[in-house]
Amino acid sequence: MEIALKLLVIDDEADFRELLKIILEKKGYIVDIAHSGEMGINMINKNEYDVVLTDMIMDGISGIKVLEHVKSLDCGIECIIITGFGSVENAVDAMKNGAFSYFIKSNNPQELIFDIEKVKKIKLLSKENSVLKKEFKKSEFILTSKSPLLKKTIKLAEKAAQTDLNVLILGESGVGKEVIARYIHMCSRRKNEIFMPVNCYSFSDSLLESELYGHEKGSFTGSNSMRVGRFEASHNGTLFLDEIGDIPLSTQIKILRNIDRKEIERIGSNKVIKTDFRLISATNKNLNEAIADKNFREDLYYRISTVIIEIPPLRKRKEDLPILIDYFLHKTQLETKKRVEKIDEKLLNLLINYDYPGNVRELKNIIERLVVFTEGNTITLDDVQYYDIFSKPDIQDNCITLKAIRQSSEKNHIIKVLENNNYKIDKCSKILDISSRQLYNKLNEYDINIK
Incomplete structure (x- = not known):
């Protein structure tokens, strides 16, 4: 992110301000000049500047008065005081009152450029931080x-x-x-x-x-x-x-x-x-x-x-799933410009019962795929293939234990039987060929919520 700083040089010495303008413009800065404090203040009121470089001692309005005006505006303009060697003590006092730094006219202009670059760096970081704050709000x-x-x-x-x-x-x-x-x-x-x-x-x-x-x-x-x-x-x-x-x-x-x-x-x-x-x-x-x-x-x-x-992990705070699902659904609709009014109850139940080994990041990806795959304004199980939506490409089959495969398959089958039979425990237990008590134990073991 590159910033072209806009500078205002205020000095009643014509040769010095013109020379300074040439030096600063060669460094890529945008430079305006003013021959008096009064003219400088008028230009500050009408234009936007990043840095004001003002001579401290001038006829009429002094550099200190310019500094006071800049600080009263509270608009993020930095002020560098330009002074002769004999007025360094006053320039230091100006820094206590809010000046960014001071520059002695007889010194190497590179010192002044170094201070301006400091301002540039600070403004760059400020802009980056503003972007980060927006990301945080999201x-x-x-x-x-x-x-x-x-x-x-x-x-x-x-x-x-x-x-x-x-x-x-x-x-x-x-x-x-x-x-x-x-x-x-x-x-x-x-x-x-x-x-x-x-x-x-x-x-x-x-x-x-x-x-x-x-x-x-x-x-x-x-x-x-x-x-x-x-x-x-x-x-x-x-x-x-x-x-x-x-x-x-x-x-x-x-x-x-x-x-x-x-x-x-x-x-x-x-x-x-x-x-x-x-x-x-x-x-x-x-x-x-x-x-x-x-x-x-x-x-x-x-x-x-x-x-x-x-x-x-997300599997230990499933009470947050409805909030997160709704958030990602709304966010994805805005990003894809695709209108989806709701998620089918059967699919929603599946989403809430899934364990999300990839946590919130995986949930976000699943919702995004659901929105992309659906053709209507309601996402249903018919719109998507179960293994496509909940696939985990980063997990290789040869890294999964037999026990994990059995548990995953058993849990998914129980969920499907419950959904297809309106969550009637007695009927589902007969289909699964286990007792109602065994089914309740399985529901507890796999953390499956029922109505």
């Missing part, structure tokens, strides 16, 4: 729950948000660990800063370090420019390390030091960069087993797990 459905288990999880997340303690989120794949991480961020004092997610599993070992720490230009083959890493970019905000259990041991050692000292070094640089971030980690792995197998450092585990939050 995910709020998962926090609407009737489940005592999930309610307890949400309450713990809210308590953790009031501190800066490191949080470790545990749970199966697809339960919504990132949603809870975003919720903690949005409830914290850092909510107006960046939320920086990193999926550690999606990067190779070497790329992960570059992603986390950034690198200097020329530090390795292909590094044609300086890159800011995720640690540095999450300054003042929240860094979310998803799938932290997949980080290699060599990187774990570095991360441990970064967490302790809150400082990093870019690859190819010896310069220490201080960074203040709140760390939230997540994994679907058993880290205690990983520690026992020497695949995860015990000291890192204790650093990241000051607060542990475990999200229950």
Whole structure:
């Protein structure tokens, strides 16, 4: 995401402001100029600027008055004070009153460009955070729950948000660990800063370090420019390390030091960069087993797990299924521009009784396929093939035990018999050739709800 900053230079020295305009435009900035504080304020009132660079001492309205006007507008404009060497003390006072920085006219203009680039970075992160906030709002459905288990999880997340303690989120794949991480961020004092997610599993070992720490230009083959890493970019905000259990041991050692000292070094640089971030980690792995197998450092585990939050799988909070099904049905209709009024009662019962090994993510995919497959405005069992909708392509048949196959087949058959016979227990037990009591035991064993 590239930002072309719009700048306003206010200075009563014609040569200096024209020279500054040429230098800044060569760097790709959009630059307007004003020869007085009064003219500058008029232009600020009529136009949108990202940065105002104003001389401090001018006839009429001074740079300090321009700064006060900019701050009174509260519109996100940053102000850099330009001053001579003899007025540095006054410029420092201006910074206390809200100026972003100051620049001494006799200094190298590169110092000024460096400060403008800082503003650019902050605005870029602000825009990214705005996008993330919108994404978070789309995910709020998962926090609407009737489940005592999930309610307890949400309450713990809210308590953790009031501190800066490191949080470790545990749970199966697809339960919504990132949603809870975003919720903690949005409830914290850092909510107006960046939320920086990193999926550690999606990067190779070497790329992960570059992603986390950034690198200097020329530090390795292909590094044609300086890159800011995720640690540095999450300054003042929240860094979310998803799938932290997949980080290699060599990187774990570095991360441990970064967490302790809150400082990093870019690859190819010896310069220490201080960074203040709140760390939230997540994994679907058993880290205690990983520690026992020497695949995860015990000291890192204790650093990241000051607060542990475990999200229950979807099969343990089935009371939330109607809410989630309705949400995904509505969402998919909007995305596909396809009108579906309801789901047939038999199919709905099937959806509610399914165990969802892929959790919320799998439910979302199932509803999307149902909407695509249906031809009418009501989705029924006749519209879809059972094995197509509930297929699990990531699970190979040779990885499933015979016991699991028998249980799955038995459960599905019981559900079909119940549906076809209007849930009459006596009739169904005769068809299944078992007693009513045995059937009730099976219903309990497979967590099958009946009317």
